[in-house]
Amino acid sequence: MVHVTEENVAIIDVDLLIHECLRASEGKKAFAYIISPFIADFPLSSTWLSFVSNVIDVSDIDSYVDLIGLLRHHGVNIKIATRSPNDLATTTISRSFIERQARTLSQLAEIGCEIRTNASLHAKATITTKGVLSGSFNLTQSGRIFNLEAGFYFPNTRGTEKKEYEEKLRWAGKIFSESTPLTESS
């Protein structure tokens, strides 16, 4: 297991997602569960995206939504659990933040992500075929870059970690299935 903070969360997140592109390019089943109550697109550093390959092309990516777009292009199944903008409107969260969340969800829906909402959601995690990244970090610029955050990452390899991974994957599937599909009205 790797201890995750705001210093390495984006690196792990991007690596997990790029791996799904590699996997999908081989015609293998590839997926990503993205769980975060707050979601807003944010720019990605070219250092995180730096990836050389003669089997996939990771270029023309500037932001998180672009990266998800690349995954969708390769046919990766993306399942997102979050809170709906309508639900957030009942809280004290700023209007501009809610609008940004709505805009990002709209972009993600447009590129073919399955989005579900859950008003009780507080957990944050990214789960792919290769591992689990979970902790305090929302999928926002603040959560991934600015705030002091803490969490953990463990790969889907062997031993205890594999067991933990499988448990977390089942948990993510449950959260997603118990959430409500995002509609235009939500």
Next chain:
Amino acid sequence: MSKDRPTELQERLNRLKVQARSDANLPIEKFSKLFQAIQALENSAENYSASLGQPKAHVDMQALERRRRKLTVIEAIEGIRNPSYFDEFAATLAEHPYALPKALFDPQGKEVVTIDFPNNLGKPQFYKERTDLALAILYPGSFTYRYFGVPMKIETGQWSQTFVAHLRMHTLNPNPIFKVERNGRRLDVYKPMLLRGRQVEQGNPFICMNCLSVAGLDEGCFHSPQIRRPLRLPSSSPVIQNQELQREKGESVELRPPLDSFIPKVTYLRSLKVGTAVLGFERSAANRVTIVDYDPPIGMIMETRGIAFRINIPSHFLDHALQRPAIVRDALTQVLAKWISGLLSANGMPSYHLEPILSGLIHSIGLDRENADVEAVMKNFSNRHWIADALQMTMTEGSTYYERFDVQQRRLHALYDAVARRPLDESVVRNELKAILVHSLAHSLLIAGCVTSGCLPIDLEYLTGDEEIVLFDSADGGNGSSEMIFEFCSSKGSFRIAETEEDAGKEKINRPKYFDEAFAELLLPCQQGVAEKIFHRGLSAPGHEEIKRRYLALERQKESYSNEYRYVSEIGVENCFRSSIGYHVSLARRLQGREADRLKEALGICLHGCPDCLVLGNKCNEGGFFEKYYVSKAILDEYFRFLTNDVTVDHSVRDSVIESILRDKGVAILTRRITREVADKGEDKLLDRVFEFVGRRIDQKFVKFAGFWVDSPLEADEIRHNALLVLV
């Protein structure tokens, strides 16, 4: 008419009117016509009087002076042969208050040349062009539709006997501007002042199938008219040699690991003087190529901008490469090709005879044998006994597989004799390996430069040296490509928080493709080459989309190329390059023409380069025809493996080993080899290992997954999956 005459006329008309009114015998029709005529005459008289009352017109002395000057300029232009200063005069021709621009698009460079088309009926005779442009597209021997869409040729004079064009019809600066070295000779290069052209009467002229000269022009073909064919105008390209004359250095940067071991330093050259010599031209028609040399070479000195890439090719890499027989055998072939090509013109032979002549030679010294022993081959070459066999082989191959193979045995003997006099030993191969590696790196740098700056290969040129490769803008005065490449050389800089601030009002600008990213991708194995090697080795296709697509394309072709592909698998891909030269393999297998061509096609797999990786065609400094003897993707791949050898480990090594490499070098390559015996595809195990390290903290940095590529080295029957880990 005096001023009183209208009055007098009017008085007479008045009297006439009175008389007419009083004449009772005058018929009414005549009366009416008379009064109409009187009325018209009165109007005319009145207009005349009015015009006399106008003020006097004054003489505009300034306009007169302008017209006088214009007349002088026109007479001056008519009197000079070379109207290159017309633009300077033209401004004075404009009518006040307007100013005539010198040109809609001013030539960018300082050097200009006049293109002269005498007998260009009904059209202007002279055209001013930038010299750099003229040397690129209007060199002697080229055809152009640039002027009114009419086909024109820049003259060469007769060359078809000697393949040397004496440029006497053009006006060259009498003093050489610099010297270039070619085939051991120092040649003076002259700047063209006026290049003469002529109109090509026919769109489909007759072309001699021996020398590729165009009938009816100035090329003076003396071959039989029976071997001329009506074809479209042939394509051509200049044979260019650049030479650095002076430089002014700017800022320097370093690339990220592991690229810093290839290119330790990149320096911007804010001012670079380059001598560009056009040594001749390459002409292609009907799948044949001839190269014509100029006597003397023409050229110019270009003031431009560039980037210098420091390269330190370690001598122990050359030692290492010399231990790779597959690479050495092909390098030997490339050396021999260069020696022969340098002697073709001198022996009055067109360039397209290179392959049969080379084929005869490599067969006679035993270089065509699968896994030939390099030492034995060099020994065979040195004893000169091969010449008779090579002569016979070439003549037989030529007459069997080439249309109109009219090589004279005497000339061929002289050529082989001259080749045999050259010493061939390990040091020659060693130098060749280095030269090929440097040239291949230069191609990769140029392509990466095009990707980063968005320019085309024609916008950049390259120079190669022992310790440095220079890319420079191909336009006199520069075109901005080098500057942009340097600006986006590396994304090494740390992530700046300011970059992440979202500003809805700002237009989103996509991040650039940094030069080091593009260069790193070009250093990876070629997708086409990997697919071909895996396919012909009978290894199972990796699942990756692009390689699989290429693999399946070969699989589909297998039905119609079954014999050919079987042969490739039998001899092994590492022997394909030499086997693809000429038709010695087909001759040995007694194949007919069509079968021989199919086998040659099947043997042409990407070992030393293809358009997908580093082949530049006419943009190669050696020209498209000879390019394959000057570059090698296999050597470049071997260099990459060599330089990354100390950071490359099997994926199954202990964590501490990988961490130690990352700590020391900042980078580690995990690899997993898949052979026929290994059933699983291996990639999952490799990536499982990679993701055990992702995000780990090592010192003050974190491990990142930064690359993945598939390889199948020239000398190993295996697939290698490689994953790159870096510390960020």
